[in-house]
Amino acid sequence: MTLLRDPLLNKGTAFTEQERAALGLRGLLPPCVLTMQDQAERVLINLRNLPSDLEKYVALNALHDRNEALFFRVVCDNIDEIQPLIYTPTVGLACQKYGLIFQRPRGMFISSRDRGQIAELLKNWPYPAKLIVVTDGERILGLGDLGANGMGIPVGKLSLYSACAGVHPEQCLPIVLDVGTNNEELLRDPYYLGLRERRLAGEAYDSFVDEFMQAARKTFPGVLIQFEDFANHSAFKLLHKYRDEACVFNDDIQGTAAVALAGLFSALRVNGSKLRDQRILFLGAGEAATGIADLVVSAMMAEGASEAEALGRNWLVDSRGLVVKGRAGLSGHKLRYAHDHGQIADFLAAIETLKPTAIIGVAAVGGAFTPDVLKAMAKLNAHPIVFALSNPTSKAECSAEDAYRYTEGRALFACGSPYDPVTLGGRTFVPRQGNNSYIFPGVGLGVIASRSRLVTDEMFMAAAHSLADCVGKDDLDQGSLYPALPRIREVSARIAAAVAQVAYQRGLAEGPAPNDVMGLIRSQMYEPHY
Structure with missing residues (x-):
């Protein structure tokens, strides 16, 4: 039963007869053994029969919670169809309705009531995180302050890291820093799941975020931290404060x-x-x-x-x-x-x-x-x-x-x-x-693969040139300024290699540059299969 409840290990009806016998699964599954392709086709049939994008988001989220390999197989093989459902634009509505559609926690909620104990909380995470996407929910997309409901954003971003660039889902940790909300509607909402109090501000906010930053870097040495959907006044301040001392970047900027x-x-x-x-x-x-x-x-x-x-x-x-x-x-x-x-x-x-x-x-x-x-x-x-x-x-x-x-x-x-x-x-x-999904997954993969100490503007310049180089004449002839989305893993690999090259050239990477940087990148890309 433990296997069936662990989304990183569960294969559902794809467990073979031999696996079912060896792992104590006989009788816990219907007798028919399906391939991953069979399962994926069934997912798509059910998904396409749902009447709204929000219901499709909920169904995909449920799949993510029970079988990660199958979830990412479906996303990777149908990226044009699925990306708008798991990220923009549907994720905006999902965040607004988060309290109603919540089924199972994913990631970590660290609230201002946890001050002084953040390091202890982070130790509850069961996996060795290499990548954190963190938000305080104050400026979610163009929707404003959604407080703890903003968890949909780091979850969605990290799904794209795995689907678009092959960062292993076990290495990904979504976090909401719940410092309250000034959204009156949420404060009155009986189904709002965050703190029902006004946002921290000033020194109290700064010290809370700093405690998180120190605790995250100590708990997960070398971790890459992506700031996401912070309000302008916080976004610039945090990036300026940490960019020269920690492996961080702000995707919105x-x-x-x-x-x-x-x-x-x-x-x-x-x-x-x-x-x-x-x-x-x-x-x-x-x-x-x-x-x-x-x-x-x-x-x-x-x-x-x-x-x-x-x-x-x-x-x-x-x-x-x-x-x-x-x-x-x-x-x-x-x-x-x-x-x-x-x-x-x-x-x-x-x-x-x-x-x-x-x-x-x-x-x-x-x-x-x-x-x-x-x-x-x-x-x-x-x-x-x-x-x-x-x-x-x-x-x-x-x-x-x-x-x-x-x-x-x-x-x-x-x-x-x-x-x-x-x-x-x-x-x-x-x-x-x-869409930033052309850029941030490849940048993150390149930083993680090279074990760079910092993320620099030069890396983003290299990423921009690499992305533009992936646009062909056929794309331009039809008015497309970006490559087709189904090429995203190839694009991300090229961006990652360019980013890693910058890290090695500037002495930011751990160890000497390998003879084959692209080979290093491809060797670290997660491929969803059983």
Whole structure:
């Protein structure tokens, strides 16, 4: 019975007659022995008969809880169909409904009431974690403060680490730091599973997170820690505090930056221009926008631009309008992109004034790229670059159909949520997500395989170039700025090798570089089978 209850060991009806006899399973299973392929086909039949994506999410979560190998086999073999169900956009709704759909705990919940005991709590985890994805639930996707309900995000991210890059699920640990919530609806919700109190702030919050960081690194030496869906004020502070002393990164800042930069590299192959010559206008001025802008500036400088020139080609628009020098109340991460210019109140006016070649939406303001915005970009550019990267779908700046229709099919488009192909004027466009799942799994695998002490911006630059190199002419001809998702394990392996090479070259890895870095990467990739 222990075997049947352990998702890492359970094979269900695929246990052979010999295994059933040897392991005390006879009579505990129906007599028919099925192959993994039989089981996977049955899962898909049942899944496709369910009426809603949320019910499909729950069914996949239940499979994950009882048979991990089969779960990951289904995900790997049907990544286009399953990824939107286990991660964006469905995971956003799952987090909102978390208290209602909760069945079995996965990962660890560490609350502010556990202060002083976090090291003891972490020892309860039964596996030697090499990778932690941690959130405090304050800024889940574009949905805001969901508190402990945010556990769906680290669970989903780690599922993609295993499915997309082959990081063994036994090495993965999802964690929620439950420091309370300021979401009034959750505080009143009888089914909310987190602390029913206001969020920790200030020194109490900082010391709690620091206790977690020290305890995690002591309990799991060399562990890679990914910060996920922290609010801006915490995200920048934590990354700045720990990045030079611990193996950490923030996917919302650095992963988003790399996937967006890769998309820009692909788009520029179509219009034949250089990155250093682009003028980029961001809708949003938070961790995603400034993270992308920082990496773009570095890439422009690598093409020969001075830092001042590169900075001057990146502009931000936030809820108060264009970010400019002299505006009161600018926070630290925005100051670098506060240029000398008059105040402009709205996004369309900023486009008409600054004449950008690219607009990148990361503000989670649904529909913000209006028909007038798209037409203005098409008037200014033969091939306007339009990235609507916010998710879930309800927060997308525009749909793929609108992006193509209002630019007369000339937009170089990437999205944060999945969209079906669009046929316009006899041509079919295949938009692809600028999803961080193209980047973070490979980065994590490369860091783990090389046992790097730190995660650097140079690694994310290498990841962006590797991802862009995976985009072929056939992809570009159909409007796709990213490779097909079924190639994700190949893409992740190439990114991991590039990241590991940086670690070895910079002396961050443990031990000398192997003769065959790609061989090292592939040898560590988990393959779900019995």
